[in-house]
Amino acid sequence: MFYLLFMNLLLFMIxxxxxxLNFFLSKKNYKMRNKLTSFECGFDNISLLRLPFSVHFFMIGIIFLIFDVEISLIFPIIKFLNLMNFYKKNIFLIIMLILILGLYYEWKQGSLKWL
Incomplete structure (x- = not known):
């Protein structure tokens, strides 16, 4: 018991x-603002450093991520589909139906249109 308490205290101290140490060593010098700006061949910056991010591009990325993960989980199931019983096949078909309905919903909402 004493050993666990000692190890927790040691980890907390470290x-x-x-x-x-990170807080004291990572102080930025605000006097040199030119070092914090982007360098464009000696010219002044034309635009802001932070450009607005397209929310539509973010939504396309999230949709791609969701369906990409689902497809990577479906490939092994397709290989062993003939070894599954009736109950597991029905669960697989229900999951596929939910994915297809989700894709249809995203398509009808206009989230898949790029322009």
């Missing part, structure tokens, strides 16, 4: 020391 993490606290590292956190304080």
């Amino acid at each position: 993490s606290s020391i590292l956190l304080m």
Whole structure:
């Protein structure tokens, strides 16, 4: 019991020391603002450093991520489909139906249109 308490205290102390060390060593010097700007061949910046991010592009990425993960989980199931019993095949078909309905819903909402 004493060993666990000692190890927790030791880990807490090490993490606290590292956190304080990071806080003191990573101070930025705000006097040199030119070093924080982007360099464009010696010219002044034409536009802002942070451009607005397209929400539609973000939605396309999220939809791609969801369906990409689902497809990577479906490929092994398709290989062993003939070894499954009736109950497992029905569950697989229900999952596929939900995915197809989700894709149809996204298509009708206009989330898949790029322009």
